[in-house]
Amino acid sequence: MNDSQNIKLIHLITILFLLLVSLSQASTIDPPTSYFSQYEFDFDCDLCGCSTGSGSFGFGTLNNANFVGVRYINQQFESKNGVFTNSPVSKETFNTYQLWAQVPINTSFYVSVNVPYQDLNRSLNDTNENLNGIGDASIIAWYKLPFYKKVSNEEFEATEKENSGHSLQFGLGVKLPTGKFEEALVDRVNPGFQVGTGSLDAIFSLGYNYAADKFGVNTLLSYYLKGENKNEYKFGNQFSYATKFFTAFAVKKAMIMPFLGVSGDVFNKIEQYGETINDTNGAILNSSLGTEFVVNRCIFGVNYTLPVSQNLFGGNVKSKNRLSLYFNFAL
Amino acid sequence: MKILKISFALLLCAMVSSCSNEDDNTENLAGQTGTLIIKFDNGVGDQDFIFGTSYTKSNNESFQLSTLKYLISNIALTDDEGNTFMYPSEKNVFIINEANANNAGEIYVTLDEVDAANYTNISFGLGIDQDRYALGAEGQGNFLTTAEAEGMMWSWATGYRFTRLDGTYSSNTVTNEALNIHMGSVGTSVDNYNEISLSLPNTVVVREDKSPQIHVVADIAKLFDGETSVSFDDGYAQVHVDATTTGVIANNAKGMFSVHHVHNE
Numbered sequence: 001m002n003d004s005q006n007i008k009l010i011h012l013i014t015i016l017f018l019l020l021v022s023l024s025q026a027s028t029i030d031p032p033t034s035y036f037s038q039y040e041f042d043f044d045c046d047l048c049g050c051s052t053g054s055g056s057f058g059f060g061t062l063n064n065a066n067f068v069g070v071r072y073i074n075q076q077f078e079s080k081n082g083v084f085t086n087s088p089v090s091k092e093t094f095n096t097y098q099l100w101a102q103v104p105i106n107t108s109f110y111v112s113v114n115v116p117y118q119d120l121n122r123s124l125n126d127t128n129e130n131l132n133g134i135g136d137a138s139i140i141a142w143y144k145l146p147f148y149k150k151v152s153n154e155e156f157e158a159t160e161k162e163n164s165g166h167s168l169q170f171g172l173g174v175k176l177p178t179g180k181f182e183e184a185l186v187d188r189v190n191p192g193f194q195v196g197t198g199s200l201d202a203i204f205s206l207g208y209n210y211a212a213d214k215f216g217v218n219t220l221l222s223y224y225l226k227g228e229n230k231n232e233y234k235f236g237n238q239f240s241y242a243t244k245f246f247t248a249f250a251v252k253k254a255m256i257m258p259f260l261g262v263s264g265d266v267f268n269k270i271e272q273y274g275e276t277i278n279d280t281n282g283a284i285l286n287s288s289l290g291t292e293f294v295v296n297r298c299i300f301g302v303n304y305t306l307p308v309s310q311n312l313f314g315g316n317v318k319s320k321n322r323l324s325l326y327f328n329f330a331l
Numbered sequence: 332m333k334i335l336k337i338s339f340a341l342l343l344c345a346m347v348s349s350c351s352n353e354d355d356n357t358e359n360l361a362g363q364t365g366t367l368i369i370k371f372d373n374g375v376g377d378q379d380f381i382f383g384t385s386y387t388k389s390n391n392e393s394f395q396l397s398t399l400k401y402l403i404s405n406i407a408l409t410d411d412e413g414n415t416f417m418y419p420s421e422k423n424v425f426i427i428n429e430a431n432a433n434n435a436g437e438i439y440v441t442l443d444e445v446d447a448a449n450y451t452n453i454s455f456g457l458g459i460d461q462d463r464y465a466l467g468a469e470g471q472g473n474f475l476t477t478a479e480a481e482g483m484m485w486s487w488a489t490g491y492r493f494t495r496l497d498g499t500y501s502s503n504t505v506t507n508e509a510l511n512i513h514m515g516s517v518g519t520s521v522d523n524y525n526e527i528s529l530s531l532p533n534t535v536v537v538r539e540d541k542s543p544q545i546h547v548v549a550d551i552a553k554l555f556d557g558e559t560s561v562s563f564d565d566g567y568a569q570v571h572v573d574a575t576t577t578g579v580i581a582n583n584a585k586g587m588f589s590v591h592h593v594h595n596e
Contacts, residue, residue: 082435083372083548083591084379125434183596272595273449275533279592 066110067299068101069328076320079190079313081124090124092190096135103331105141112171114138118179118195133180133195140173140203165212171205175224183231190317191235191270191280198229219243228271236268236281244288255294262287263305267312279314286322297330363447366542367535369406370437371427372591373399375552379436380429385501388555390562394510396498399429399551401584402483402491403440404463405456405526410448411534418442424459424474426481427549437546450535453545454528457584458493458515461522489572491515493523494554494584500563510563512554512570514580521574523581529590536595544594550587557583 077092097117104110116135121128145168148161179196202225210217220242228234244261263286270280290303305322312319373380385395404424407417417423425440432438468475468487478484483492496512516523535543559579561567570576 082379083546084374085377086379088435127434273534273536277533277592 066102066104066331067328068099068103068331069299069326071098071100071324071326072096073098073322073324075322077190077192078318078320080316088124090122090190092123092193093121094192095119095121100326108144110142110144112140112142112173115178120193120195122190122193131182131193131195135179136175136196137178138173138175138203140171140205142169142171142205142207144169165210167209169205169207169209171203171207171222173203173205175199175201175203177229181229181231181233183233190313192317197226197235198231199227199234201226214247214249216246216248217243218246232273234271236270238268239266240264253295256291257294258291260287260289262308279316282310282312282314282317284310284312284319286319290324299326299328299330301326301328360447360538363539364444365447365537365539367408367442367445367450367537368542368544369440369442369453370544370546371403371440371549372435372437372546373429373432373549373551376550380551381436382429386552388552389560390502390564392500392502392563394498394500394555394563396496396510398482398495398497400481400483400495401427401549402458402478402493403427403455404459405454406440406442407454408445408448408450408535409452409454410450412448414448416446416448416450418445420463421472424463426477426483428481445537447538450531450537452528452530453547453590454526456524456526457581458524459491460524461516461519464490464516464519485513485515485572488518489515490518494580496551496554500568502562502564504564508563508568510568512567512580514570514577514584515572517572517574517577521572521577523577525581525585527585527588529588531590531593533593533595535593541596543596546591546593548589548591550589553587554580554583557586559583 073094073096075094075096077094079090079092081088081090095118097119098114099116100112100114102110102112115137117133118135119130119132121130123129147164147166147168149164175197177196177198177200179194179198181194181196181198203222204225205220205222207221208217208219220240222240224238224240226235226237240263242261242263244259246257246259248255248257250256264284266283267281269276269278271277285308286305287308288303288305290301292299292301294300301324303322303324303326305324307319307321310319375386378384378386380396380399382397382399383395385393387393402424403426405417405420406423406425407415409415427438427440429436429438463471471478475484478491483495484490485492492513493515494512496510498510499507500510501507514523529547531545535545537543555561555563555567559582561576561579561583567576567580570580
């Protein structure tokens with residue numbers, strides 16, 4: 001990454017940050033009544049770095065609906081570089097730096113935004129390749145449907161409805177082709193070695209949350225309807241799922257919220273010129289472990305993910321582990 | 332609410348665009364040509380071929396090679412409308428030499444000025460056909476000199492070596508005995524030229540601005556354990572101009588090629 005790119009990136013992040021902060025201040029925000037009364041997972045579409053990067057990444061801030069923040073994701077892959085069982089293996093490291101936010105529109109609607117910067121490295125024997133640049137940004141509009149406890153007839157009608165802790169979220173969004181797709185790179189064994197898909201994709205999401213005093217669950221199901229890019233190349237449609245169980249305890253002024261979860265992705269085959277390409281579909285199931293530290297309005301999170309089972313690109317690509325670190329500021 | 336409206340508008344765009352991928356089939360390709368690369372990748376079974384590595388075969392025999400070459404000619408491509416493009420004859424002969432392979436073990440054959448089309452089949456010959464041989468020494472152009480320099484000729488009267496595998500083999504009875512598989516037609520008396528036709532797993536789209544690649548895998552093990560299994564100890568360690576042994580190897584060679592995948596760029 002050269003200096004001018006660095007500066008551009010910093011400018012972009014600053015502008016977006018200011019934009020998001022001003023937007024959020026322009027809307028009314030209901031202050032959370034307790035840490036668990038209102039939390040969301042983030043919408044998390046890390047399609048780039050690219051097709052194996054997934055929307056199953058999990059989540060962001062457990063206890064605050066709305067935030068602006070930054071996240072760093074490190075993903076490791078190993079790809080067989082040739083058609084034989086003893087073909088050399090290349091190692092890929094995908095670094096993703098994201099600016100992400102969840103901004104309320106009103107009490108029922110909110111929007112999540114994600115702008116990634118990709119820094120992808122690949123090494124085979126002594127050869128190293130690097131690819132970097134702005135990745136594919138995404139934006140999703142969400143509708144939140146909370147469930148309330150049943151109120152018996154004897155109680156006063158004036159009493160405010162009590163939140164049951166259960167809620168559903170419906171998301172509709174798009175992933176924009178802001179990252180550059182390089183056709184020459186489709187020759188690579190790992191077709192995810194791209195900063196962008198070059199396509200406009202539709203995202204359909206369904207989330208379910210439950211939060212009690214000391215315990216919570218986040219579940220997110222997403223389907224990515226992928227568009228064809230100008231090279232007549234279309235990444236396979238993708239189904240992603242993620243669920244997390246978390247608890248919380250206070251240590252002095254901080255809240256510590258450890259979580260355990262599973263996540264996964266199922267990919268359809270890649271299509272080019274309207275034909276499917278063999279060995280480009282696959283599935284992966286991950287386990288994840290992590291925690292959040294919350295001090296005032298600052299949330300620091302760490303999430304480590306390890307594959308449990310996988311079969312990506314005909315077994316030619318292996319996802320190793322992923323580490324994600326994030327720092328969010330609650331709005 | 333503006334963001335909401337914008338995002339719904341974007342979503343609508345995505346849905347519309349993902350439904351409108353009708354291809355333009357009226358593309359006029361007349362006169363347009365492109366480059367096509369054929370990658371030859373030698374292997375032994377599911378293993379990549381490496382010089383000096385010992386590979387086991389039937390009859391409890393093993394072999395390792397220091398030379399691995401073969402001749403490919405008459406590359407032709409058939410498109411989705413049934414038209415066949417034959418690469419110009421004078422250029423349509425190549426020596427595939429493992430020693431010239433890149434880091435990935437692939438030997439590139441680059442075909443220029445291939446008619447733009449959507450190709451679904453490739454065919455090529457292993458060796459030199461009788462028509463080309465009948466052109467005489469003069470008619471071979473520069474290729475005769477190249478083949479001689481590469482040790483792919485016996486003599487003009489006997490003709491070309493279609494395969495040249497040099498190395499050693501071991502069996503139950505011998506260790507590191509010389510192994511030389513020099514298969515070819517013998518003058519005009521023995522014709523061991525065979526053509527191989529392979530359908531492509533995906534359409535290969537050749538255009539002025541697109542240079543696709545066809546990845547051909549050659550399984551060397553098939554030469555010895557193909558349609559017929561041969562034993563080095565039993566007369567197949569030294570295969571030269573003999574009509575029987577060259578014929579068996581030539582027949583086995585018909586089954587050694589496959590198209591693993593194609594790349595469209």
